[in-house]
Amino acid sequence: MPRKGHNEEQIVFALKQAENGAKIPDIFRKLGISDQTFYRWKHQ
Numbered sequence: 001m002p003r004k005g006h007n008e009e010q011i012v013f014a015l016k017q018a019e020n021g022a023k024i025p026d027i028f029r030k031l032g033i034s035d036q037t038f039y040r041w042k043h044q
Helices: 008-019 024-031 035-043
Strands: none
Touching: 008 024, 008 035, 024 035
């Protein structure tokens, strides 16, 4: 079964939005991800 994931451009976009001051819960909703996923991306 193929994984449903986000490509690198989406990950970079989300992280840059957070750096530029966007509200993090808004980023979660826009991309349809959990907060844990976002923080895992940030950690990587």
